[in-house]
Amino acid sequence: MLTHHRFEKGMQPEKMGKKLTYETVYEEIKRRIKSGEWKHGERLPPLEQLSAELGVGISSVREAVRILGKQKILTIEQGRGTFVQDDLSDTPSDRLDFLERASLVQLTEARIIIEPELAALAAEKGTPEQLEQIMDAAETMKKKVEHGEPFLREDMLFHEWIARAAQNDVMFHMMDRISDLLVDSRRRSMKWSGMDEKAASYHYLIARAIIQRNPTQARTLMKSHLEDMLDELKKERPARSDDPK
Secondary structure, three states: OOOOOOOOHHHOHHHHHHOOHHHHHHHHHHHHHHHOOOOOOOEOOOHHHHHHHHOOOHHHHHHHHHHHHHOOOEEEEOOOEEEEOOOOOOOOOOHHHHHHHOOHHHHHHHHHHHHHHHHHHHHHHOOHHHHHHHHHHHHHHHHHHHOOOOOHHHHHHHHHHHHHHOOOHHHHHHHHHOHHHHHHHHHHHOOOOOHHHHHHHHHHHHHHHHHOOOHHHHHHHHHHHHHHHHHHHHHHOOOOOOOOO
16 A cells, blocks of 8 residues: 655745745646656545645545546546556656756747647538537636636647647647647746736637638737747846757
């Protein structure tokens, strides 16, 4: 039976104020997996227990687990619990090392090339059900931002549904491969003043263009959305020596 350990001092609740609560839970779960405390195939403690140990709401724990599930680090089995899927023990040349080295500026530049075309293809090829899912994610995110509630799940689903609706397996799997970086990018941008409201508005307008089968507008809006993010990233810090000139 899996032994449950207390969180180390550096991760105690009183230290959480510097970060979003779910972000601290996310990083602690990854730390435990990478350190070998939780091995491949092992079941995590119940969410209620993790919530009590950290002194945080269960919604924050659930959000962190959802993100890790999306990243295929955890697997969530209904009725059985949450299990470690990826023990994060790959060699330094693996995808995790790449994700640590790659800059968010590079990621956003790549997204500007890919995602506007995905949005246009979604408007042209998406099924009615897929377009409704895109709109639902956009509307839910907008409402959550207005009420100050966590919305990362809806944000990620929005982009995932667009990639699926484009009906292009190659481009969908390209996006899936960089899902870790996408989460890191949104966790960073959520801390910028006013960016949540701007992103929610863009998502709603993009969804409207897609559901109205307007590929030109969908492409233009997605490009503007990502260019806004790139501008903010470049303001946040000087270009690194390994960033494209």
